[in-house]
Amino acid sequence: EVQLVESGGGLVQPGRSLKLSCAASGFTFSNYGMHWIRQAPTKGLEWVASISPSGGSTYYRDSVKGRFTISRDNAKSTLYLQMDSLRSEDTATYYCATDQFGVMDAWGQGASVTVSS
């Protein structure tokens, strides 16, 4: 059974940093691209970043480019999202998800990030 477990969320002040992790199990992690998707309180889904199976290619939405870094450790079956220079508008639940030809076919339970002073 595919399992994705996010961790590392919390309350952080504007301008500070936070690093999310997504521990994967139940599948061959190194064969799959991965995504981070976020959902602001009471809002819809917003794609944030993606990474290829090898980690050689990464993609970001414009609003996080230069501030967020997606990475992976295939030996540890873990996906990361380093979030720097956080803003109030980054407040959201962050989900990791597996990629299957562009479709997000398995999702974690989410990690809550609140950016506030």
Place this chain on the structure above:
Amino acid sequence: DIVMTQTPSSQAVSAGEKVTMSCKSSQSLLYNENKKNYLAWYQQKPGQSPKLLIYWASTRESGVPDRFIGSGSGTDFTLTISSVQAEDLAVYYCQQYYNFPPWTFGGGTKLELK
């Protein structure tokens, strides 16, 4: 970027009703080489993470009940629930994977109890 527009934003339904919801894309999601529409539907129940329901516009994910029917092509798509059950109350999102990045979602349709 491809913009995805869902209507209605919310819909009140009774158990057993047939329900339809719409998703429109700002450009065609039909890839002529393979005749596939690069459109997926997700279901998000209250307090839960989203779950993939349908991909290629009409292919149900394994384990999804056959009352969920995806249809449409090009820029206009529909998710139909043939007979709504209480456990189907959720927010439904469409998502395009024709042209990325960015992957883009619609704003969602919330099914509520009448």
